Amino acid sequence: xxxxxxxxxxxxxxxLLSAAESPRLVxxxxxxxxxxxxxxxxxxxxxxxxxxxxxxxxxxxxxxxADSALLLVSGSNRSSLVGRVADRSKNSLISKEYIDxxxxxxxxxxxxxxxxxxxxxKGIARTKIAFKVDTGRNSEIYIAxxxxxxxxxxxxxxxxxxxxxWVPGRRVLFYTSYKDGNPDVFMHDLSGGIRHPxxxxxxxxxxxAVSPDGRRVALVLSKGGSPDIYVCDIDGSNLRPLxxxxxxxxxxxxxxxxxxxxxxxxxxxxxxxxxxxxSGGAMRQLxxxxxxxxxxxxxxxxGKTIVFTANMGGFRLCTVPASGGDADLLTDPKTKTGVAxxxxxxxxxxxxxxxxxxxxxxxxxxxxxxxxxxxxxxxxVSGSCSQPSWAK
Amino acid sequence: MKFSIYCSLFxxxxxxxxxxxxxxxxxxxxxxxPTRRPGLTETDNTSPIDRTARTxxxxxxxxxxxxxxxxxxxxxxxxxxxxxxQDRVPLASYTVYFDFxxxxxxxxxxxxxxxxxSYLKSNAGVGVLIEGHCDERGxxxxxxxxxxxxxxxxxxxxxxxxIDGNRVFTISFGEDRPADPGHNDAAWAKNxxxxxxxxxxxx
Numbered sequence: 001x002x003x004x005x006x007x008x009x010x011x012x013x014x015x016l017l018s019a020a021e022s023p024r025l026v027x028x029x030x031x032x033x034x035x036x037x038x039x040x041x042x043x044x045x046x047x048x049x050x051x052x053x054x055x056x057x058x059x060x061x062x063x064x065x066a067d068s069a070l071l072l073v074s075g076s077n078r079s080s081l082v083g084r085v086a087d088r089s090k091n092s093l094i095s096k097e098y099i100d101x102x103x104x105x106x107x108x109x110x111x112x113x114x115x116x117x118x119x120x121x122k123g124i125a126r127t128k129i130a131f132k133v134d135t136g137r138n139s140e141i142y143i144a145x146x147x148x149x150x151x152x153x154x155x156x157x158x159x160x161x162x163x164x165x166w167v168p169g170r171r172v173l174f175y176t177s178y179k180d181g182n183p184d185v186f187m188h189d190l191s192g193g194i195r196h197p198x199x200x201x202x203x204x205x206x207x208x209a210v211s212p213d214g215r216r217v218a219l220v221l222s223k224g225g226s227p228d229i230y231v232c233d234i235d236g237s238n239l240r241p242l243x244x245x246x247x248x249x250x251x252x253x254x255x256x257x258x259x260x261x262x263x264x265x266x267x268x269x270x271x272x273x274x275x276x277x278x279s280g281g282a283m284r285q286l287x288x289x290x291x292x293x294x295x296x297x298x299x300x301x302x303g304k305t306i307v308f309t310a311n312m313g314g315f316r317l318c319t320v321p322a323s324g325g326d327a328d329l330l331t332d333p334k335t336k337t338g339v340a341x342x343x344x345x346x347x348x349x350x351x352x353x354x355x356x357x358x359x360x361x362x363x364x365x366x367x368x369x370x371x372x373x374x375x376x377x378x379x380x381v382s383g384s385c386s387q388p389s390w391a392k
Numbered sequence: 393m394k395f396s397i398y399c400s401l402f403x404x405x406x407x408x409x410x411x412x413x414x415x416x417x418x419x420x421x422x423x424x425x426p427t428r429r430p431g432l433t434e435t436d437n438t439s440p441i442d443r444t445a446r447t448x449x450x451x452x453x454x455x456x457x458x459x460x461x462x463x464x465x466x467x468x469x470x471x472x473x474x475x476x477x478q479d480r481v482p483l484a485s486y487t488v489y490f491d492f493x494x495x496x497x498x499x500x501x502x503x504x505x506x507x508x509x510s511y512l513k514s515n516a517g518v519g520v521l522i523e524g525h526c527d528e529r530g531x532x533x534x535x536x537x538x539x540x541x542x543x544x545x546x547x548x549x550x551x552x553x554x555i556d557g558n559r560v561f562t563i564s565f566g567e568d569r570p571a572d573p574g575h576n577d578a579a580w581a582k583n584x585x586x587x588x589x590x591x592x593x594x595x
């Protein structure tokens with residue numbers, strides 16, 4: 001048996017230890033997630049500064065003066081990046097040197113650490129996207145950092161290429177290519193540069209989407225007489241239809257647990273969202289009250305929310321709880337406008353969305369922070385950029 | 393008491409705490425799937441599925457004809473072979489136009505498909521590729537499927553006129569190849585179309 005004063009001493013000792021190990025205890029609580037968190041930055045220059053600002057702004061922070069900031073970010077980026085974060089009471093929350101990679105990579109790593117001061121938040125500054133670049137008659141697939149930097153061309157077929165989709169956890173892309181005179185689905189391993197045909201049935205082959213566990217693929221095939229949703233194993237075997245409707249389906253996406261597929265169908269007259277069990281069964285309309293002509297759904301990695309495009313006098317992004325119900329039209333209460341855009345795809349953090357905006361006659365790839373409604377275009381690649389997919 | 397005993401007590405407490413609470417993990421429960429009768433579309437306002445069996449006549453009785461589905465859709469046969477050439481000229485004036493967001497063949501358009509059918513019956517050695525197109529007022533992947541559905545609708549009409557389905561191919565270009573690059577109703581009406589491309593064996 002421990003005597004009472006020793007038990008007290010032990011408790012105090014443990015409390016001290018836990019306080020020192022969790023700086024999160026002193027980060028100001030976020031009361032309203034739709035409000036920006038004011039943050040001040042000093043000491044950084046050039047690429048490091050611009051990367052840091054972009055990363056923090058799209059993560060729900062607002063660059064402010066030291067007077068109004070809740071967090072003070074300082075440091076330098078000479079040979080390596082030195083990053084410090086303190087709260088208003090001068091408590092040191094981060095003090096670290098980042099030495100790996102380029103100046104931008106170091107800034108992204110620092111930005112992720114800042115974001116992750118907030119419990120439950122996941123940094124996305126070092127993630128990747130893929131997208132289509134249309135230069136006129138042809139279109140090719142590109143990959144890039146999530147902010148559009150370091151863009152690399154993946155296909156060089158001088159043909160029409162569409163709808164890139166990452167295999168979760170792997171540097172492998174599915175996409176649709178017309179290089180053999182028909183829209184076919186290909187699987188392309190970026191590590192070895194090897195690709196092989198995945199679906200080359202008569203008619204349309206497109207919309208490949210890989211399940212979160214990487215084992216199955218949903219896709220759109222018209223070989224049965226109408227574009228329908230099919231599912232097969234990652235090696236192309238065990239192909240079977242999940243829909244059999246007279247009208248066309250498109251854009252399948254997977255639930256986080258891999259049991260359900262959400263997709264678009266025109267079976268009800270106008271475009272609407274439906275779900276079907278990945279192991280087969282009846283398709284069921286997903287209620288999106290308040291949003292109409294709904295297409296291109298994507299299911300958040302945390303399983304809770306489906307983001308999609310609604311066409312209501314123009315394309316706009318909307319969300320709905322994964323079980324269906326009232327759609328959130330993402331109207332910004334300050335500007336009273338929604339988010340003009342289409343073809344959204346969730347980031348691994350289930351908070352940020354990459355999508356396409358139409359600007360004049362071209363398309364640009366853009367990011368949306370759903371809680372704050374902040375929109376930032378990614379670094380533009382020459383041409384018309386669209387159909388982004390976020391690597392998970 | 394010695395410092396070493398404090399450390400042992402701390403270690404024991406730590407182990408007990410972790411044992412009770414475990415490590416923090418993202419909790420992923422299964423998405424509830426409602427139990428439904430399999431096999432039927434359960435949307436609110438589709439017309440009942442036509443379960444009447446369809447027999448699709450073929451102009452060449454000995455060829456294998458893709459069988460029509462009960463709802464009128466007709467499976468595709470094969471892909472276009474590598475030994476064919478495309479000619480847009482012979483059937484250029486028979487382009488079929490569609491209503492916005494629709495793949496149904498309008499009654500005013502059927503005469504053109506009948507003309508294509510006559511051409512194919514008079515030219516036994518050729519096939520036809522139907523290109524399906526959309527205007528820009530749909531999203532990209534949606535338009536790829538809609539364009540294909542339009543091409544397939546024209547193909548169904550041709551097969552029902554007696555053309556062998558193995559001679560008729562489809563390809564969708566979605567909104568990628570507008571006939572008119574304008575951004576107004578007149579341009580969009582010209583873009584919602586099915587075009588016929590004659591397929592000849594390479595000489």
